Amino acid sequence: MSDSRKRHEALLYHAKPKPGKIEVVPTKKYATQHDLALAYSPGVAEPCLEIAKDKNNSYKYTSKGNLVAVISNGTAVLGLGDIGPDASKPVMEGKGVLFKIFADIDVFDIEVNETDVDKFIQIVKAIAPTFGGINLEDIKAPEAFEIERRLKAELDIPVMHDDQHGTAIISAAALKNAIEIANKDFSKVKIVVNGAGAAAISCTRLYLRLGAKTENIVMCDSKGVIRKDRENLTLEKAEFATSQDLHTLEEAMQNADVFIGLSQGNVVTPEMLLSMAKNPIVFAMANPVPEINYDLAIATRKDIIMATGRSDHPNQVNNVLGFPFIFRGALDVRATKINEEMKMAAVHALADLAKKSVPEQVNIVYDEVSLSFGKEYIIPKPFDPRLIYEIPPAIAKAAIESGVALEPITDWEKYREELMERSGSGRKEIRMIHNRAKSNIKRIVFAEADYLDVLKAAQRVHDEKIGLPILLGRKEVILALKEEIGFTADVPILDPKTDEEDDRRNRYGEAYWKSRQRKGRTLTEAKKLMRERNYFAAMMVNENEADALITGYSRPYPSVVRPILELIEKDRGISRVAACNLMITKQGPLFLADTTININPTAKDLIKITQMTSNLVKMFGMKPNVAMVSFSNFGSSKSESSQKISEAVAYIHRNYPNAVVDGEIQSDFALNPELLAKEFPFSKLNGKKVNVLIFPNLEAANITYKLFKEVHGADSIGPVILGLSKPVHVLQLGASVDEMVNMAALAAVDAQQREKNK
Numbered sequence: 148m149s150d151s152r153k154r155h156e157a158l159l160y161h162a163k164p165k166p167g168k169i170e171v172v173p174t175k176k177y178a179t180q181h182d183l184a185l186a187y188s189p190g191v192a193e194p195c196l197e198i199a200k201d202k203n204n205s206y207k208y209t210s211k212g213n214l215v216a217v218i219s220n221g222t223a224v225l226g227l228g229d230i231g232p233d234a235s236k237p238v239m240e241g242k243g244v245l246f247k248i249f250a251d252i253d254v255f256d257i258e259v260n261e262t263d264v265d266k267f268i269q270i271v272k273a274i275a276p277t278f279g280g281i282n283l284e285d286i287k288a289p290e291a292f293e294i295e296r297r298l299k300a301e302l303d304i305p306v307m308h309d310d311q312h313g314t315a316i317i318s319a320a321a322l323k324n325a326i327e328i329a330n331k332d333f334s335k336v337k338i339v340v341n342g343a344g345a346a347a348i349s350c351t352r353l354y355l356r357l358g359a360k361t362e363n364i365v366m367c368d369s370k371g372v373i374r375k376d377r378e379n380l381t382l383e384k385a386e387f388a389t390s391q392d393l394h395t396l397e398e399a400m401q402n403a404d405v406f407i408g409l410s411q412g413n414v415v416t417p418e419m420l421l422s423m424a425k426n427p428i429v430f431a432m433a434n435p436v437p438e439i440n441y442d443l444a445i446a447t448r449k450d451i452i453m454a455t456g457r458s459d460h461p462n463q464v465n466n467v468l469g470f471p472f473i474f475r476g477a478l479d480v481r482a483t484k485i486n487e488e489m490k491m492a493a494v495h496a497l498a499d500l501a502k503k504s505v506p507e508q509v510n511i512v513y514d515e516v517s518l519s520f521g522k523e524y525i526i527p528k529p530f531d532p533r534l535i536y537e538i539p540p541a542i543a544k545a546a547i548e549s550g551v552a553l554e555p556i557t558d559w560e561k562y563r564e565e566l567m568e569r570s571g572s573g574r575k576e577i578r579m580i581h582n583r584a585k586s587n588i589k590r591i592v593f594a595e596a597d598y599l600d601v602l603k604a605a606q607r608v609h610d611e612k613i614g615l616p617i618l619l620g621r622k623e624v625i626l627a628l629k630e631e632i633g634f635t636a637d638v639p640i641l642d643p644k645t646d647e648e649d650d651r652r653n654r655y656g657e658a659y660w661k662s663r664q665r666k667g668r669t670l671t672e673a674k675k676l677m678r679e680r681n682y683f684a685a686m687m688v689n690e691n692e693a694d695a696l697i698t699g700y701s702r703p704y705p706s707v708v709r710p711i712l713e714l715i716e717k718d719r720g721i722s723r724v725a726a727c728n729l730m731i732t733k734q735g736p737l738f739l740a741d742t743t744i745n746i747n748p749t750a751k752d753l754i755k756i757t758q759m760t761s762n763l764v765k766m767f768g769m770k771p772n773v774a775m776v777s778f779s780n781f782g783s784s785k786s787e788s789s790q791k792i793s794e795a796v797a798y799i800h801r802n803y804p805n806a807v808v809d810g811e812i813q814s815d816f817a818l819n820p821e822l823l824a825k826e827f828p829f830s831k832l833n834g835k836k837v838n839v840l841i842f843p844n845l846e847a848a849n850i851t852y853k854l855f856k857e858v859h860g861a862d863s864i865g866p867v868i869l870g871l872s873k874p875v876h877v878l879q880l881g882a883s884v885d886e887m888v889n890m891a892a893l894a895a896v897d898a899q900q901r902e903k904n905k
């Protein structure tokens with residue numbers, strides 16, 4: 148995209164459909180006069196009086212505890228310099244967005260027209276009662292140092308100058324990892340820091356705490372190398388003044404191992420990079436234009452480890468990875484400060500996270516095949532969903548241990564769950580299934596492991612200890628893909644077509660033939676069929692050589708379901724199988740059936756589908772509340788489809804009077820308790836939260852589940868086949884890695900359950 152297109156797009160993004168990026172949203176009901184009498188006068192007086200008695204009550208009755216002020220005077224806005232408070236507002240709104248989306252923290256952005264240090268401090272102190280924390284942003288050095296130091300001392304809520312400490316934490320974590328990858332030693336690396344402002348000084352101080360040596364550091368400002376013989380140095384610059392006979396950045400860069408840029412765009416040349424030591428580490432962090440362009444840098448040196456502050460290249464070293472999570476941890480224990488211990492805990496947590504295997508959704512967001520720790524992935528990506536539950540606990544723990552937490556956490560598991568919920572990545576039900584799968588590891592065959600996404604799912608199942616994957620498919624392809632994605636674990640790989648599997652094929656073929664000999668199959672045919680992956684995999688489960696099977700990623704659903712139904716017996720008492728999808732919606736989990744198997748079920752089929760789905764719901768630890776949906780309500784239409792539903796409902800009511808099942812009912816009545824109570828108070832669903840929808844036919848069910856997925860972005864598990872005697876599940880063609888992992892977890896729990904019921 149051309150520069151003028153980019154500029155136009157950025158302006159349009161900020162201007163339309165509403166100017167700006169953030170708005171205030173009420174968190175309480177405000178629909179009726181009664182609601183307003185609580186929200187405002189007279190009801191509001193009560194919390195006011197409670198807070199007047201004890202100001203700590205503001206954490207109980209107001210949004211203070213989750214509200215952070217992002218405050219700037221616009222004197223050092225990104226690398227744009229002193230552009231003033233008005234012009235800084237888009238950046239401050241942007242920080243507000245990042246606080247919210249990454250850590251569910253609410254923000255008021257406050258742009259202050261004041262450069263005098265005393266007055267600025269006075270203003271911040273005066274507004275501090277509103278907030279649970281204060282994030283100072285884009286305030287230039289040296290004023291930023293005094294402002295932060297005094298506010299920290301004089302306020303009892305966490306105060307952090309993001310450009311100093313957010314940047315220091317992230318860049319220190321990234322540098323720690325880069326040094327490890329480059330096989331260098333923190334105590335020996337020669338570091339050039341370009342810039343001697345708020346960010347540069349704090350970053351360098353933190354590197355010293357990680358083992359860097361003052362004598363190995365050369366710092367430059369806009370006038371060149373900061374030497375001891377320079378006059379009128381600020382205290383902070385004097386801390387890093389060198390006695391080496393160096394004058395320019397160009398001289399300083401010679402043989403340097405590390406370049407840290409926190410200055411201005413385009414001040415580093417390719418020649419300077421070429422003069423650096425072997426395997427140089429270059430963090431060009433000025434925003435929006437780095438000290439040297441990313442592409443130019445990597446074209447100049449093949450051995451470079453390169454990072455910028457931008458999101459459009461690998462290795463984004465930017466404080467966005469820090470401030471949301473640092474404040475989250477601090478607010479959650481009501482820390483009075485953000486201290487050195489908390490910062491160090493964040494450094495190590497971030498550095499360690501980069502070494503763990505990366506969730507698929509991160510690969511998807513960043514359009515990567517497989518991110519893994521190395522030169523182009525030295526630090527986690529901001530959209531990594533693990534940040535919210537890995538970083539704040541580390542910070543909260545450090546706050547508690549260092550004695551600055553007013554409300555220490557004791558139940559860490561619960562806290563982790565809460566953090567997951569905040570990001571929306573929690574999905575309680577899915578986590579519950581994952582956790583249960585982990586409690587008793589089962590062997591899961593992935594019948595199409597020679598497909599990249601299937602292999603990635605198997606890798607996650609292995610790494611997250613959800614199950615023990617057995618990989619089926621073309622062995623050489625699996626081995627090559629395993630190497631590509633860094634799946635190093637030694638797990639079984641079976642190729643049903645090769646001679647190596649002769650033995651198994653013969654055994655499986657014979658067992659299959661025995662069960663089908665009166666249905667027209669010959670032994671030769673049966674053995675030949677075992678070359679086909681789905682037959683082979685299903686027989687593995689039948690013969691108890693695997694506990695569960697996941698297949699269907701690469702072929703149309705019917706062509707996979709057919710052999711499965713031929714090979715796997717139905718459960719006792721089941722004449723027809725069905726399929727259910729669990730959708731994780733904003734209103735909670737919803738089980739939909741039959742989404743993929745019975746095109747036009749009869750009343751009898753609907754009864755069975757309801758029973759099997761209810762059993763699945765119970766497997767998730769929930770009570771089924773079943774609405775049998777239609778286009779009509781309780782007999783309002785005499786159509787064939789409405790009548791078959793009402794027939795099924797009548798049967799269930801007669802034979803299972805305690806089951807919470809009702810219909811036929813329209814889906815809006817089923818899902819809206821107030822509407823239901825008003826119009827159909829007699830319904831068994833009255834006062835219940837419906838979590839199962841049984842549809843009159845496959846068309847309606849299938850369309851609905853796909854609409855949920857596409858329009859609402861609802862996560863799903865399924866289609867789960869109901870009614871088979873073994874945990875065998877067929878994916879929809881092209882299922883995502885997440886869907887496959889969820890399905891594998893469910894299959895494992897299914898296997899555990901059957902083991903228990905034996």
Ligand SMILES: NC(=O)C1=CN([C@@H]2O[C@H](COP(=O)(O)OP(=O)(O)OC[C@H]3O[C@@H](n4cnc5c(N)ncnc54)[C@H](OP(=O)(O)O)[C@@H]3O)[C@@H](O)[C@H]2O)C=CC1
Pocket residue numbers: 222223224225226227285286287288309310311314341342343344345346347367368369370371408409410411412414432433434435455456464465466467
């Ligand atoms: N990636 C990230 O997460 C972050 C990046 N940054 C970036 O770091 C830069 C500095 O921000 P911040 O510290 O807050 O600002 P400050 O205003 O506090 O400091 C700016 C510093 O840059 C120096 N400088 C300016 N031009 C040059 C030059 N040509 N060569 C060497 N030094 C120069 C100034 O020198 P002098 O002292 O002589 O005026 C000053 O020391 C900005 O580009 C900002 O975008 C900042 C925070 C986070």
Ligand SMILES: CC(=O)C(=O)O
Pocket residue numbers: 224225226285309310433434456465466467
């Ligand atoms: C990222 C940031 O805070 C800055 O560049 O100022």
Ligand SMILES: [Mg+2]
Pocket residue numbers: 225284285309310
């Ligand atoms: Mg900043």
